[in-house]
Amino acid sequence: MSTTKHLVLTAEQLLENWEKFLGNVDNYITGERGKTLKAFYEEYAERFVTLPASHKSDYHNCFAGGYVEHVNRVVDAALSLHGVWKDFGAEDSYTVEELVFAALNHDLGKFGDLEHESVFPNDNDWEIKNRGMLYKFNPDLTFMTVPDRGLWLLSQLGIKVTINEMLGIKLHDGLYDEANKPYYISYLEDRKLKTSLPFVLHQADLLAARVEYENRDKTPSTPTKPKTLTKKEPMKTKALSSVGSDSLKNVMNNFFES
Numbered sequence: 001m002s003t004t005k006h007l008v009l010t011a012e013q014l015l016e017n018w019e020k021f022l023g024n025v026d027n028y029i030t031g032e033r034g035k036t037l038k039a040f041y042e043e044y045a046e047r048f049v050t051l052p053a054s055h056k057s058d059y060h061n062c063f064a065g066g067y068v069e070h071v072n073r074v075v076d077a078a079l080s081l082h083g084v085w086k087d088f089g090a091e092d093s094y095t096v097e098e099l100v101f102a103a104l105n106h107d108l109g110k111f112g113d114l115e116h117e118s119v120f121p122n123d124n125d126w127e128i129k130n131r132g133m134l135y136k137f138n139p140d141l142t143f144m145t146v147p148d149r150g151l152w153l154l155s156q157l158g159i160k161v162t163i164n165e166m167l168g169i170k171l172h173d174g175l176y177d178e179a180n181k182p183y184y185i186s187y188l189e190d191r192k193l194k195t196s197l198p199f200v201l202h203q204a205d206l207l208a209a210r211v212e213y214e215n216r217d218k219t220p221s222t223p224t225k226p227k228t229l230t231k232k233e234p235m236k237t238k239a240l241s242s243v244g245s246d247s248l249k250n251v252m253n254n255f256f257e258s
Contacts, residue, residue: 005138008106009065017068018049021104033159037104040157047117051110053212055119060212070208071104077204078103085200094197101161102168103199109149114156116141123214145179147172152194165194174202 009017025038039050053061053070061070078099086092112118119135127133144152147170154161163170171180186192193199 004201008063009069014049014068015067017065017072018045020049020072022067023074024100024104028097029104030097036157036159040074044111047111052119053107053110054136055133055137057134057216060209060216062132062134062216063118066212067107067110070212071107073208073211074106074201074204075100075103077207081200081204081207085196090196093195098162098164098168099197099200102165102172102197103204105150105154105165106169106172106201106205107146107150108153108169109144109146109151111150111153112141113149113153114139145177145254164197167193167195168201170195171198172201172205174198 022038022041023039025034029037029218048068050064052063053059053066056062061067072097077095082096082099110118116138118141120139122128122133122136124133124136127136150169151166152159167183171183174180175184182191183193183198
């Protein structure tokens with residue numbers, strides 16, 4: 001029986017995390033692809049803001065808003081680790097924009113596709129209580145690995161991806177994914193990775209996920225059906241008063257009304 005607790009973010013935390021997420025797009029992703037990427041995220045804001053990072057409470061960030069919080073943490077960790085690698089003499093084999101782009105989109109495949117969500121709140125009380133499966137997968141979604149779906153989505157949006165970014169997104173799970181072995185384990189010089197970006201991003205993702213896993217039970221809540229926001233009117237008024245964007249305000253208002 002699963003006894004793992006899970007976090008429930010407040011409306012203010014969801015908003016703060018989302019604004020930071022979009023801010024990273026503004027601050028690091030340049031040109032038309034930055035505009036296209038931000039427009040995509042804003043169009044699907046409601047889905048992204050409520051998306052968990054995983055479906056099971058024993059995993060990391062299994063709660064509404066867990067995806068955005070995780071991605072923000074990975075971006076922060078990637079930028080910090082980038083400095084560490086440079087301090088130790090690593091060559092400039094990628095740009096900071098490439099690193100942040102890959103970090104922002106490394107788990108994009110968890111979004112689903114443009115027509116289908118990837119997960120739904122689980123309505124099976126037994127699975128929630130005994131297996132900690134707070135979310136269930138969407139059977140209508142065509143199966144792809146998370147990296148493959150993320151790269152496919154970017155291609156559908158017409159967003160160009162550099163080879164460094166593609167390798168970073170594809171290989172971000174490191175050797176936890178058997179399919180990555182040919183990239184990470186090679187004894188021939190011409191088959192070794194020519195960029196350190198996948199190593200830095202994998203370390204950032206591993207660090208973020210581990211921290212989230214360690215903190216997963218630091219709130220007094222117990223496994224139950226996933227919650228999004230409290231319905232208390234004072235919190236609703238306070239949260240919505242801080243939102244400048246009308247579209248985002250509508251999204252947050254829907255959270256309170258659901």
